[in-house]
Amino acid sequence: MLKDAGIGIETYDAISIEHLNPEIPAAFSHYIFTSKNGVRAYLKNRKEYHPLPDELLCYCVGEKTKALLVEKGLKVVKMANNASELANFIINKSEKGPFLVFTGNRNRPELGNILRQNGISFREIxxxxxxxxxxxxxxxxxxxxxxxxxxxxxxxxxxxxxxxxAVCIGETTAKEARKHFKKVWIADKATTDAVLDKLIEIYPTLAIT
Incomplete structure (x- = not known):
């Protein structure tokens, strides 16, 4: 995509992911995933006594997270573009959980804060x-x-x-970028391709300046 647009690019892995081996409680049937890494943690550590895939109701952030859940035969009730949007959907839904939230060590606090403030029962793992x-x-x-x-x-x-x-995949990332960068753009969708599309869209302006 970028080569066809005449854009040179350099890439590197800014982060690395270490998957853990948490003990997943069996008492939950409503799962929240904020990333594909959370889904992978569940798939790696689920046990035979956990709810079967067709008994789980999943809520997630991001199209790639949803795609992985669907690929593994899990039912996705709601896919949101960011954690705040997902939390607001849950607090307005008749089904109030309790929810099991699969997180990492650097997860943003918005989802947990909104659920907690609205009396939604959840547990983070x-x-x-x-x-x-x-x-x-x-x-x-x-x-x-x-x-x-x-x-x-x-x-x-x-x-x-x-x-x-800075060109960011979503509002959560853009919020952090605005603390440091003078100009921040957000992709129209929270996907890798959409970030590249946004770069191609604004590139003529960058070239002129």
Whole structure:
């Protein structure tokens, strides 16, 4: 996509994921996944005495998370673009859980805060850890693509924002980017391809300036 648009790009892994082995309680039939890594933690650690896939009701953030759940035969009640949107859907739904939330060590607090403030019963289980993988660059980029707040923190550990423009996968990532970057764009959808589409859309403006 970028080659056809005449855009040069450099990539690196800003974070690494370590999957854990949590003990998943069997008493829940409503699961919340905020990322594919949470789904993988569940799949890796589920036991035969847990609810069968067709007995689970899943709520998730992101199209890729939903796609993985569906691929594994799990029923998705709601897919939202970010955690706040998902939490607001749940508090307005007649079914109030309790919910089991699969999280990482760097998850944003919005979902838990909203559920807690509205009296929704839930339990969080840490299924993975996100580790920063800083890398120093000797140049400044016109534009930097970010897919998570952790990616931003990793990049800024070894680099300065300078005059770079940030293109983010969603509002949660953009919220972190606005703390450091003067100009922030958000993809129209929370997908990797949509981030690239947004870069291609704004690139002519970048080239002119």
């Amino acid at each position: 840490k299924g993975y850890e996100t580790h920063l993988n800083p890398h120093a660059f000797k140049r400044e980029f016109s534009c930097i693509l970010f897919y998570s707040p952790s990616g931003i923190k990793s990049f800024l550990t070894a680099n300065k924002p300078g005059n770079s423009i």
